[in-house]
Amino acid sequence: RxxxxxxxxxxxxxxxxxxxxxxxATHEDITIQRRAEEERDRNREFLxxxxxxxxVTTLVKDAKELRYVFVNxxxxxxxxxxxxxxxxxxxFDLLPGPSAQLIIDLDRQLLAANRGPIDDxxxxxxxxxxxxxxxxxxxxxxxxxGEPQYLLTVIEDITERKRAExxxxxx
Numbered sequence: 001r002x003x004x005x006x007x008x009x010x011x012x013x014x015x016x017x018x019x020x021x022x023x024x025a026t027h028e029d030i031t032i033q034r035r036a037e038e039e040r041d042r043n044r045e046f047l048x049x050x051x052x053x054x055x056v057t058t059l060v061k062d063a064k065e066l067r068y069v070f071v072n073x074x075x076x077x078x079x080x081x082x083x084x085x086x087x088x089x090x091x092f093d094l095l096p097g098p099s100a101q102l103i104i105d106l107d108r109q110l111l112a113a114n115r116g117p118i119d120d121x122x123x124x125x126x127x128x129x130x131x132x133x134x135x136x137x138x139x140x141x142x143x144x145x146g147e148p149q150y151l152l153t154v155i156e157d158i159t160e161r162k163r164a165e166x167x168x169x170x171x
Contacts, residue, residue, distance in 0.1 A: 002030075010034040057155035063140065063148040066090055066107050078157055080128055099124045110138045111148055121158070133162045 001013045012028045051058060057078040060070035067090050071083040079094060091100035102122060110118050116139035125131050135156040140148040
């Protein structure tokens with residue numbers, strides 16, 4: 001159990017029963033630890049808020065199974081589905097086969113190169129059958145041993161820009 005003293009200190013109270021039926025109570029001042037945890041939580045909430053509101057699709061996949069572990073709001077709009085339905089899934093669960101295979105191939109190229117970032121531009125058919133043009137940047141996120149732990153992908157949907165360029169070229 002925890003309690004806060006009138007002067008703002010946070011104390012942990014532990015009751016330990018003894019074999020003879022007695023009870024030993026200890027009080028530990030954990031103010032510094034608690035404040036550090038609160039600051040960590042505030043920082044995490046702030047960073048999540050910032051990343052979630054980046055206006056381009058930002059995705060993170062685990063490097064082993066290529067399953068989505070993070071999708072921001074722009075990613076929900078881009079894929080046309082809620083992130084809760086994307087987390088834990090692979091591209092094959094979300095996109096038509098050829099598009100999913102393209103994404104997997106690009107991710108595997110990044111893993112094989114073991115460097116980053118890698119930029120590319122490609123067409124992709126979405127689950128709703130709409131064709132989009134994506135400009136992507138892929139980057140491995142390495143663990144303490146220098147091995148890829150996650151893959152970060154930032155996607156800019158440039159479909160409308162490409163269509164406008166085609167119209168201008170046609171004119």
